[in-house]
Amino acid sequence: MVMKILKNFFKRVFSNLFKNRKNIKLGFYGPPNAGKTSLANRICKDFTGEEIGTVSKIPHETRKIQFxxxxxxxxxxxxxxxxMIDTPGIATKIDYEDFMKYRMKKKDAKNRAKEATQGVIEAIKWLDDMDMVVVVLDASENPYNQVNITIIGNLVARKIPVLIVANKVDLKDADIKKIEAAFPEYDVVGISAKYGTNLEEFYESIFKLSKKIK
Amino acid sequence: MSKRGRNLGKIKGFTIQFLPYSEVRDLNSDDRIKKILGIVLGNSILILQGRLKTEEEARLIGDTMAMIDHVKTFRGIELAVISSNDKAGFFGKMKSGLANALSGGDLGAVTIIGPATIVKEMKRNPKKIELLLKR
Incomplete structure (x- = not known):
């Protein structure tokens, strides 16, 4: 009996000691076209030599969870x-006609819209499975989008540590201060996934964030 | 009349429904979301007193996506919440948290939900929500 208690005690202590070092599930969430896959690609390419998925100017390029x-x-x-878990962009509306503006055929546009809606559902379902999450926002867009607030609110409700990344700082309209003002309770790191700007600070923040995993 | 007002042009028919929180307070999450989507699918812009729980907001988005696949003309929703609590400090949030617990919801908040076929965009900042309608 005593041996069993001791065995369980040591098992718990050691699993807690090492849990943060083994394949931490790091999710990339955010609205469409914020640069989630670009950032995940940049990291994967730097450390494994392979990318995680394709990127495109057309929204909802990522329509399935990618690992x-x-x-x-x-x-x-x-x-x-x-x-690394790259998720489809979360949106409240998807109109196939928006895809046709990118010279996509109606049938393909409808198909893309259908896949995109399923991708959003899948991304929401996966919220429960994350150890920590990077919320990727476009620094040139208005951060007060309800999707951003809903994603972050849901992560907080699940006690999942969050880091906000203000991507596309290379753009003329980028405004990190606006994002910091919108989410004053969170760390915000400004980066450019496209040009690899400020990634060292991002990695530092990731390591720091991993300590908050419960 | 402002230039913007003069150029409104023809806007397709829609209604605006105001729903007091008492209408959804006693519903469970399923019924609450069903009620909201029912109103929005009826081409109405819903102004709801209070706000949904964060988990319900996520479910609303998920159910909206499922609905796009099943209802031919439905393209989704525009959603915005403005809360008196947004800029409150720690004690302000604690105070309103207690008040919310007693009333059953954040009654100082307003949630606006409209069908994407009517509402082109909802521009939100901490002080206001602007609705841009489709012509």
Whole structure:
């Protein structure tokens, strides 16, 4: 009996000690076209040599959850292993006619819209499975979008640590301060996934965030 | 009349429904979302006193997506919430949290939900929500 209690105690202590070092599930969430896949690609390419998915100017390019297992991120002498989970952009509306503006045929546009709606549902379902989440926002867009607020609210309700990334800082209209003002309770890191700007600070913030995993 | 007012042009028929929180307070999440989507599917812009729980907001988005697949003319919703609590500090939030617990919801908040076929965009900042309608 005593042996069993001791065994369980040590098992719990050691699993807690090492849980943060094994394939932490890192989700990328945000509205469509904010650059979730671009950022995930940049990280995966840097540390595994392979990308996670394709990117496009047409919204809802990512319509299924995409994974990359065992991505070891190394920065400034630290290293951590993550399971990267890139999710479809969350939206409240999807109109196939919007895709046709990109010279897409009606049939293809309808198909894309159908897949995109299913992608949003899937992304919401996956919220429960994340250890920590990077919410990727376009720094040139209005941050007070209800989708952003809903995503962050749901992560907080699930006690999942959140880091906000203000992507596309290379754009003329980018305004990180606006994002910081909208979400004053969270760390905001300004980056450009396209040009790889400020990724060291992003990695530092990721390592810091992993300590908040419960 | 402002230039914007003069150029309104023809707007397709729609109604605006104001729903006091008492109408949804006693409903469970399923029925609450069903009621909201029912109103929006009837081409109405809904102004709801109070706000949904964050989990309900996520479910509303999920159910909206499922509905796009099943209702031919439905393209989704525009959604915005404005709350008196947004800029409150710790004690302000604690105070309103207590008041919300007693009343059953954040009655200082207003939720606006409209069908995307009518509402082109909802522009929100901490002080106001602007509705841009489709012509």
């Amino acid at each position: 990359k297992e065992k991505v070891e991120i190394k920065s400034k002498g630290k290293a951590m292993v993550f399971k």
